[in-house]
Amino acid sequence: MDEFERHLGVERGLSAHTVRAYIGDVVSLLDHWCRDAEERAELDGLELAALREWLAAGHSSGASRATLARRAASARTFTAWALRAGHLRVDPGPRLAAPSRQRKLPSVLRAEQAKAAMEASGSGAEQGDPVALRDHAVVELLYATGIRVSELCGLDLDDIDHERRVIRVIGKGDKERVVPFGVPADRALGRWISAGRPALVAETSGAALFLGVRGGRLDPRAVRRVVHDAVGAVSGAADLGPHGLRHSAATHLLEGGADLRSVQELLGHATLATTQLYTHVTVERLKAIHDRTHPRS
Incomplete structure (x- = not known):
């Protein structure tokens, strides 16, 4: 398992969250496989039937389609690696079928609702409170760029190019990309950096762009609360978090x-x-507008 973890994190460059999920799945698989055996010192007896039995047990315990799909992906990744590493003579993974992941349409704000959420956050920042200035910059930047909450929390001061109005983002798999943002987000960032951040900065802050109340790098859970508060101020808006923005x-x-x-x-x-x-x-939103407005809908 230590070898496999190094493979996921170092060779494939997967995020720590993904590595934890894959390791947890594979530990569960091996635990299920070894349960009826006094001792299994080698992996070579791991066959397709054992993989199927493990997934079936998960299904019986109420695991969702998304969870079963991820577990199957974890198992296939593990057996493919085990074959290359010499722990298996035959890879049973390619023959392992799993239910396809259901793709649910995400809830989104209408354009006017997003504008109202930004304005609600901006009104709170008018008094110049450092936390309110930070929160306004957070929601403006999330909506302006569409970046993930983990990417936002990982931003440093030198990741922002105010002249070109772009940010440098390190995404999944440590892949770097450059994302533009508009004037409202630029203004909110400028006010946070010049008037808000100095009030919260501490020795532990380093170069982090967004800070918590104790001066450390802003936590994703705090960002979720900020977004919930901003969107919750808009009448009729769905209850969304950062991913909703x-x-x-x-x-x-x-x-x-x-x-x-x-x-x-x-x-x-x-x-x-x-x-x-x-x-x-x-398309779903266009259909809803058509149903609501067309006389022959």
């Missing part, structure tokens, strides 16, 4: 005429198939 930004880009490839690049999606989910969102 990401969905909203992508949807509004496509509705405004952006092409899929550009949105894929902005969001940092590895494949275009992930970005195409947002085309379904826009």
Whole structure:
């Protein structure tokens, strides 16, 4: 397992969260496989039947389709690595089938609701409170760029180019991309950096862009509370977190005429198939407008 963990983290460059998930799945698989045996010192007896029994046990215990799909992916990754590392003579992984992951249409804000959420956050920052200035800059930047909450919390001061209005983001798999942002986000960032951040900065702050109340790097859980508060101030808006602002930004880009490839690049999606989910969102919204407004709907 130590070898496999090094393979995931060092050779494949997966995030710490993904590595933890894969390791947990494989430990569960091996525990299930060894349960009826007094001792299994080698992996070579791991066959397709054992993988299927493990997934079936997960299904019986109520695991979701998404969880079963991830477990199957973890098992296939593990057996492929074990074959290359000489722990298996035959890789049973490619023959392991799993239920496809259900793709749910994400909840998004309408453009006017997003504007109202930004204004609600901005009104709180008018008094110049450092935390309110930070919160306003957070929601403006999340909506302006569509970056992930982990990417936002990982930003440093020198990741921002105010002159060109772009940020340098380190995404999944340590992949770097450059994302533009607009004037409102630039203004909110400027006020936070000049008037808000100096009030919270501490010896432990380092170069972190966004800080918590104790001066350390801002925690993703705090960002979720900030977004919930901003969106919750808008009447009729869905209860969204940071990922909801990401969905909203992508949807509004496509509705405004952006092409899929550009949105894929902005969001940092590895494949275009992930970005195409947002085309379904826009079609569903067009259908809703048609049903509401067309006399023959």
